[in-house]
Amino acid sequence: MSYMPDGWTLPALDDLNRPFFTTGKLMLQHCVDCDRVQHPPEDICIWCQGDHLDYVEARGTGDVYSYVVPHHPPNEKLTTRVPYNIILVRLDDYPHVRILGNQIDAEFDEVTIGTPVRVTFEEIADQNGGATILLPQWVKA
Amino acid sequence: MHGTSVVVGVGESTYYRAGRAPESEFQLACIAIRNAVADAGLQMSEIDGFVTYMDFQRNDALRLMTALGTGDLSFSAMSWPGGGNISAMPIQIADAAITAGYAKNIVVYRALAQGQFGRYGRPPAVPYATGAAAFKTPYGEASPAMNNAMPFTRYMHEYGVTHEATCNLSLASYAHAQRNPRAIRYGQPLTREDYYASRWIVYPYRLFDCAQENDGAAAMVISSADRARDLKQQPVYVKSAAAGAEQRAGLQATYNEPYFPYARRLHVADRLWSQAGIGPKDVQVAQFYENFTGSTVMCISDMGFAPPDGIEEFLSNGNIQWPNGKLPINTSGANLAEAYIHGFENQLEAVRQVRGQSTSQVENVEFSLAVGGPGAPVGSAALYSKQA
Numbered sequence: 001m002s003y004m005p006d007g008w009t010l011p012a013l014d015d016l017n018r019p020f021f022t023t024g025k026l027m028l029q030h031c032v033d034c035d036r037v038q039h040p041p042e043d044i045c046i047w048c049q050g051d052h053l054d055y056v057e058a059r060g061t062g063d064v065y066s067y068v069v070p071h072h073p074p075n076e077k078l079t080t081r082v083p084y085n086i087i088l089v090r091l092d093d094y095p096h097v098r099i100l101g102n103q104i105d106a107e108f109d110e111v112t113i114g115t116p117v118r119v120t121f122e123e124i125a126d127q128n129g130g131a132t133i134l135l136p137q138w139v140k141a
Numbered sequence: 142m143h144g145t146s147v148v149v150g151v152g153e154s155t156y157y158r159a160g161r162a163p164e165s166e167f168q169l170a171c172i173a174i175r176n177a178v179a180d181a182g183l184q185m186s187e188i189d190g191f192v193t194y195m196d197f198q199r200n201d202a203l204r205l206m207t208a209l210g211t212g213d214l215s216f217s218a219m220s221w222p223g224g225g226n227i228s229a230m231p232i233q234i235a236d237a238a239i240t241a242g243y244a245k246n247i248v249v250y251r252a253l254a255q256g257q258f259g260r261y262g263r264p265p266a267v268p269y270a271t272g273a274a275a276f277k278t279p280y281g282e283a284s285p286a287m288n289n290a291m292p293f294t295r296y297m298h299e300y301g302v303t304h305e306a307t308c309n310l311s312l313a314s315y316a317h318a319q320r321n322p323r324a325i326r327y328g329q330p331l332t333r334e335d336y337y338a339s340r341w342i343v344y345p346y347r348l349f350d351c352a353q354e355n356d357g358a359a360a361m362v363i364s365s366a367d368r369a370r371d372l373k374q375q376p377v378y379v380k381s382a383a384a385g386a387e388q389r390a391g392l393q394a395t396y397n398e399p400y401f402p403y404a405r406r407l408h409v410a411d412r413l414w415s416q417a418g419i420g421p422k423d424v425q426v427a428q429f430y431e432n433f434t435g436s437t438v439m440c441i442s443d444m445g446f447a448p449p450d451g452i453e454e455f456l457s458n459g460n461i462q463w464p465n466g467k468l469p470i471n472t473s474g475a476n477l478a479e480a481y482i483h484g485f486e487n488q489l490e491a492v493r494q495v496r497g498q499s500t501s502q503v504e505n506v507e508f509s510l511a512v513g514g515p516g517a518p519v520g521s522a523a524l525y526s527k528q529a
Binding site: 003004008009010011012014017020021039040046065066067068069070071072074075076077078081083084086088096097098099100101102113128133135 | 262263264265266267268269270271273275276277278279280281282283284286287290291292294295298340341342343344345389392394395396397399401402
């Protein structure tokens with residue numbers, strides 16, 4: 001059971017985001033040339049413009065840096081899901097990186113800025129037959 | 142070089158609620174352009190350039206020049222990337238083209254019929270999200286309101302800003318719209334109680350924090366100062382126009398920009414004021430794009446009118462309401478209450494304020510500001526003046 005409804009939008013997997021969405025680890029893109037981490041992933045390093053990038057696993061802890069609570073459904077797939085929370089997590093080990101997610105153990109009105117959170121993963125089958133997604137999500141640490 | 146180009150004409154179509162326009166979006170564009178050209182006292186055959194933004198090739202320069210019967214086309218361009226955030230960027234482009242002599246009379250316009258091409262607040266569900274959206278939509282971040290809300294929640298937390306700031310912005314727009322017969326919310330006043338009683342769209346935004354969705358078009362004609370001298374209207378100079386973004390601003394797509402949660406207009410502010418040789422205190426009236434009020438609150442601060450921890454006070458006590466406010470803001474009703482023509486209607490209102498033709502006319506306007514959208518990393522602003 002995932003936080004968002006069955007059949008909701010999945011990430012379109014590509015070479016840049018596959019480690020983030022399919023490994024069950026919080027993988028961030030890392031520059032081999034300058035040793036810095038960037039998010040979201042890009043074709044080249046935005047810090048040193050190097051062409052050699054790989055991925056590193058982040059610790060997977062952080063705090064709620066900001067959040068919003070959608071109440072009005074923009075389309076029919078969300079009509080029975082609202083209200084829900086969307087949080088922006090600032091990572092402890094890479095504080096310049098912020099990752100969007102849902103705090104899946106909190107109701108829509110239970111989210112507060114500063115809450116320590118840790119990553120967890122939702123296994124979501126692609127109804128169209130694509131690769132299974134292991135979607136990074138967040139619970140109270 | 143600034144001050145060499147002049148807004149000589151403004152015009153718009155009737156503004157409609159989304160889906161209510163009897164005309165097509167293209168016809169709305171033609172109506173607005175015809176009105177702007179007539180307002181200038183020009184002949185359509187003298188128009189030789191077109192500039193717009195986020196048009197998606199629906200109302201392109203070739204189709205317009207053909208239908209409208211302009212002369213030869215000498216210049217056409219479209220600003221990018223973004224929507225209302227770059228609503229002042231086509232002014233900058235037209236100013237550059239006029240100053241360089243590439244064209245003589247350029248139409249700058251925006252036609253937007255959300256009733257015909259999809260409402261911005263109702264993006265359809267998609268099976269897959271690509272690019273930056275891949276990191277957002279799977280978590281239910283699926284509308285412009287949600288996207289614009291995230292920085293403001295943090296901004297409120299960091300600077301102690303409350304909903305009084307957004308409420309006052311909304312109330313000012315609605316109050317000004319009651320004086321403007323063009324406004325869709327004309328005859329529909331809003332009270333503080335109405336604002337706070339309205340439903341949440343996405344926390345921290347209530348209904349009256351969100352722009353309308355409309356059908357309409359707005360246009361202006363920009364010419365050289367020499368050409369403007371013998372035209373119908375008082376010349377309104379493009380004193381300064383700025384557009385752009387801070388280094389690595391593209392990280393904003395997933396809220397990873399270094400300066401989050403600022404509205405990211407600092408670069409544009411620096412450019413605008415330094416080119417003009419004046420500052421925020423020298424402006425008598427201002428229009429700010431408001432897709433969502435929180436983004437606008439941040440933008441007003443970023444343009445230098447008040448620091449973040451002073452912005453709520455700046456917006457309070459009627460300070461931004463005509464006629465007694467120190468800086469009347471959004472004097473036509475703007476996107477919240479006049480019409481959502483993607484911010485371009487605000488550019489027209491700024492010109493009217495210099496001419497003395499606003500329905501909430503500020504006295505002795507020397508400098509009139511119109512700032513393009515917050516909520517996306519590329520910002521834009523245009524400063525209009527009575528003198529070159």
